[in-house]
Amino acid sequence: MHLIREITPEIIKDIAEMLDMGMVCFYHKPTGTMDYYPDELKNPGYDEEPWAEVIDKIDENYGDYQRFEAMSSREAFKVMEDFIAGINYIPTHNKFIDAISRKKPFGNFNHLLHYYPDLREQWFKYKLARGIEYVKEQIG
Known part of the structure; x- marks a missing residue:
């Protein structure tokens, strides 16, 4: 079981800004850091290649992350x-x-x-x- 860090106001602001830019965000609970990549719904057909490492890292450790979605x-x-x-x-x-x-x-x-x-x-x-x-x- 990993220690879950409280999400700081700075990270919350960063998540809000990234969501507004069409990203989907993931908060890494053990380290208190954020990862993100383009939201397929907001960026259809985006090139996954530059984001492959981040996507794989999140997919392989999905339970360690909290996902944040943009507003509908x-x-x-x-x-x-x-x-x-x-x-x-x-x-x-x-x-x-x-x-x-x-x-x-x-x-x-x-x-x-x-x-x-x-x-x-x-x-x-x-x-x-x-x-x-x-x-x-x-x-x-």
Whole structure:
């Protein structure tokens, strides 16, 4: 039986950031380190070759790892909606509501953010905070 280390806030933040970049993350319980590789669902057809060593190491010792998954599209959309709900200036709020109401809501949202640098900065902080919460919910 291996000693299970507590996941530090720094590792939790790293996991949240990697999940946001389309990775699947694995926390190595005995050493307190993190490994990751591209999530097949978010990166279909990615080249496994550069990741083979990490994938094999995790597969061979799967019981020593805790796997972390990214939010589903539905959950990520809800985070976007919650952020928009906090935009107090009604004309801007309505532009964002319109953007996510059409086809390709994530792309529309990100495109519109480029016109609002302050909101864009707030969005990245908000999204990271929500990602950290999501990772903490998976710890168990």
